[in-house]
Amino acid sequence: MEHIRQDIRKPLNQFFDSVLSYLEQVQLETEIIKPAISQEKLERIFSLDEPGSAANIKRLINQYLASTVRTGNPYFFNQLFSGFSLYGFIGEVITALTNSSMYTFEMSPVATIMEKELISKMSKLVGYPTGGGTFVPGGSNGNMLAMLAARHRFAPQSKWKGLFGVSPLVAFISEDAHYSMLKAASQVGIGIKNVKKIPVNEQGQMITEDLEDAIIDVKNNGKLPFFVGATSGTTVRGVFDPLEEIGSICRKFDLWFHVDGSWGGSILLSSVHRDLLAGAELSDSFSWCAHKMMGAPLMCTVALFKKPDILMEINQISGTDYLFHDEQDAQLDLGNISLQCGRRVDALKLWLSWKYYGDKGYEKNIDRLFSLARYAAKKVEQSADLRLLNDVKSLNICFQVCPKGISADAYNDITVRVRNHLMETGGPMVNYAYIKSDLVIRLITANFELRETHLDQFFDQVNKAIDFVLKK
């Protein structure tokens, strides 16, 4: 230790002090969730024009920490992630410290073993006994990889020749599916116009009769249906498509069946709630973001495949012998099944966290988040000024502000003003979205530290914000 140079030791010691004081602050109930700092000020402070020194870099690190949104605070309800993960954080620090890359076993032996272990465990949870897959940079990327695999199954020559001369491939998703499905169609050359959005029922689930009709219609028009993307946990309403029914339609028409479980995949860990994903085992591929409901630091996503050999088929290419050598352990080189060449170690933070919580620990936390979501939904239902706009099946609570004596035409405007007032005054941070034409506040109960008292406080603050907005 004595041999570590002072110019490394001192900033590191100072940095860990900053980490501890940041964490102390982030946990405070009274903490401002989104510090109010103007764009101009941020641009001035974080300009690269002036050269730095160790002293002003220390100041800038602290300024960065002071300016960030407090995503670790229980009052951060804005996204599909929230909270601070101790072992996730330690895993991230070790990842940066050891600065490795996932392409070869030679380069990352331990991380390769950890990644394979996690992929195997998560595959089995989905219902793929001999499944496999890879870590990817997020749910969008997992969805794209799944669509690419499906394209390969239906038009294998496209890997070499492109899609020229191939009859148009058509994908099917629900109206409420994540936008990344459309991007995926653009990225893999299918074309956004060849994605059919299937209507959803009142709750927001894909209507399977409409799916079947749309597939027949596409076939009758000389195009080739190839891919159905179901969603387990939609982004706004947190709804689960009926996987068993969709799976049997995919089998009937011989289509690739993908499940976007980016949000809801973690529910497979709960014996109480996993029925929401009944039928996941019928799918060909599955995306799952552990940085959402499992609380791992972003990004921490896996793309899983029932028959993982397809990943090798997609990714095998010439000109790689400088990297992948024909050694004994070559079958462990995960770069052979990844779209990326250099790839960061995302497995360690999840492996450490999983070791810490165990399946049971995750199950307990996830079940508690469900109870908290129901508690929040009840608070909305009990309020005279709020109305619930979704059937709360998981952790999304969507509600609108609708005070007595105010015309229904004004609900959208009042709702967004209440949300913005909360954020602008440093209070709880919640997002807003549309359910059809209704603007709703979307509250997400994803933080393992969340308690009922936080939700009580949140709704008290909503009531105060309503009073403020109505007086203005």
Ligand code: ABU
């Ligand atoms: N898949 C990203 C979801 C973003 C959000 O609504 O929090």
